[in-house]
Amino acid sequence: MDITFKDVAFTYQAGSPFASDALTDINLTIHDQAFTAIIGHTGSGKSTLVQHLNALLKPSAGTVTIGERVITPETDNKNLKPIRQKVGMVFQFPENQLFEETVAKDIAFGPMNFGVSEADALQRATEMVQLVGLDTQYLERSPFDLSGGQMRRVAIAGVLAMKPEVLILDEPTAGLDPVGRREILGMVERLHREQHLTVVLITHLMEDVAAYADQVVVMDRGQVAKTGTPQAVFQDVAWLQSHQLGVPETALFAEKLKQRGFQFEQLPLTEAALAAALAPQLPLTKRGATDE
Amino acid sequence: MQRMNKLIFGRYIPGDSFIHRLDPRGKLLLSFYFIGIIFLAHNWQSYLLLFLFTMFAVLMSRVNLGFFIRGVRPLIWLILFTVILQIFFTRGGHLYWHWGPLVVSQYGLVNGGYIFMRFVLIIFMSTLLTLTTPPLQLSDAIESILKPFKVFHLPVYEIALMISIALRFVPTLMDETEKIMNAQRARGVDFGSGSLSQKMRAIIPLLIPLFVNSFNRAEDLATAMEARGYQGGEGRTKYRVLTWKGQDTLAVAAFAVITGLLIWLR
Numbered sequence: 001m002d003i004t005f006k007d008v009a010f011t012y013q014a015g016s017p018f019a020s021d022a023l024t025d026i027n028l029t030i031h032d033q034a035f036t037a038i039i040g041h042t043g044s045g046k047s048t049l050v051q052h053l054n055a056l057l058k059p060s061a062g063t064v065t066i067g068e069r070v071i072t073p074e075t076d077n078k079n080l081k082p083i084r085q086k087v088g089m090v091f092q093f094p095e096n097q098l099f100e101e102t103v104a105k106d107i108a109f110g111p112m113n114f115g116v117s118e119a120d121a122l123q124r125a126t127e128m129v130q131l132v133g134l135d136t137q138y139l140e141r142s143p144f145d146l147s148g149g150q151m152r153r154v155a156i157a158g159v160l161a162m163k164p165e166v167l168i169l170d171e172p173t174a175g176l177d178p179v180g181r182r183e184i185l186g187m188v189e190r191l192h193r194e195q196h197l198t199v200v201l202i203t204h205l206m207e208d209v210a211a212y213a214d215q216v217v218v219m220d221r222g223q224v225a226k227t228g229t230p231q232a233v234f235q236d237v238a239w240l241q242s243h244q245l246g247v248p249e250t251a252l253f254a255e256k257l258k259q260r261g262f263q264f265e266q267l268p269l270t271e272a273a274l275a276a277a278l279a280p281q282l283p284l285t286k287r288g289a290t291d292e
Numbered sequence: 293m294q295r296m297n298k299l300i301f302g303r304y305i306p307g308d309s310f311i312h313r314l315d316p317r318g319k320l321l322l323s324f325y326f327i328g329i330i331f332l333a334h335n336w337q338s339y340l341l342l343f344l345f346t347m348f349a350v351l352m353s354r355v356n357l358g359f360f361i362r363g364v365r366p367l368i369w370l371i372l373f374t375v376i377l378q379i380f381f382t383r384g385g386h387l388y389w390h391w392g393p394l395v396v397s398q399y400g401l402v403n404g405g406y407i408f409m410r411f412v413l414i415i416f417m418s419t420l421l422t423l424t425t426p427p428l429q430l431s432d433a434i435e436s437i438l439k440p441f442k443v444f445h446l447p448v449y450e451i452a453l454m455i456s457i458a459l460r461f462v463p464t465l466m467d468e469t470e471k472i473m474n475a476q477r478a479r480g481v482d483f484g485s486g487s488l489s490q491k492m493r494a495i496i497p498l499l500i501p502l503f504v505n506s507f508n509r510a511e512d513l514a515t516a517m518e519a520r521g522y523q524g525g526e527g528r529t530k531y532r533v534l535t536w537k538g539q540d541t542l543a544v545a546a547f548a549v550i551t552g553l554l555i556w557l558r
Binding site: 051054056088094110159162 | 468471472474475476477478479480481485496500501504505
């Protein structure tokens, strides 16, 4: 299911004295089964952009096409539910959305809203809780007794239980420790690979972009500044830094090596790629000579 | 939640006018005083005087008049209801129309007009207060006005602290409400559709997280305050000190003149 933006603009509180433009002239396609990363400085419109993907916000101008459905500024707020089932959205700090007495009921809440029977929904809860890496014994616990990282997994499980085709994650690893971060992103990557889920990830961590994304969208002041593969986008280190964006550590390190005389066709973005590029260049014989 | 953002009531618009610079204590007391003296007016000359005075104050604040009109809008049904009651149930003077207990009389029309003016003037003045005074200044003003009541063991510091914390967290809570609403919408909740009981049930996934988060936030805030050495209100010094200046006396004088004129016009 492709999601296409055509000349989309969005203004908050349009027509009031507090009006502010959040998005202008967005033309963009989120390809089916792709892993898209959206990066940009804080306040560049990333979160506003992704809320258009499941029609939580409607464009002030232009059209958003989500699969078969076309969302225009005139679209009625009714009958948007099918979109929201297909496009699952994990908000920033999703642990704030938990409310049921037990983890099982909370995960089953989403599917039941979309007409899944209670028995089936609870069955899904059992599957999902394991999918996000928690033991089934957690199902009967209250979500408020869990740790922050566990609560976040339950919240993500609640979105996955709706069996979306597109999964949007708005900084899913913010405030997690390195292990939790790797586990959650690893899980997303696995879903993407095994279940062909379309993934849209907002993040400030360029390492994650380099490691997982197929497509990168760079947002700047409500506009799309650049799109392309991570390789293409991360080549221009100076441009990224002028837009207050980071560059993967590996690329920065490679850039320094370049100044010392190493050759790279393209800046490697991951450690594995860097190692592969460096290996043939290392003057092993010369090192032996200096050792004497 | 864009609906909430349209509410003008309680919003502050930064500016640097004569009215903005007035001492918040004076502004708060004068606003109450104004509501009092409105009831002195009972002929068209006095209402005209109050109207001109209010418009003068509004113009001085250099805030767009649209904001004030927007402040009246949420209350328009209440105002119309009261005015219509007045018109249909007041007898006296020239009788224009009657049907059973309903009458339209000269006095009724005049009274209806006065009541309408009263509402509009009160709303304009209170909107002027909130539009030109930052919430924190208002809570400082409330604290210093309440101070005399300490003799009656009123916990003035605690009340002021609660008011300023509450004011500070209103926008935060509104943002959070919006976020949770969106998150639950993404999970298939329809807010504000269906029967009354369905609507009520849809609120639960919003209310419980809001309460839980507020408890957590209160706990964190209390810990952070204690860690910074907060031990209650007694013996604290103040960072924001309110000062009474000449312009504040001038404002009080203007109100005294208006009061005098109102009494003379009676």
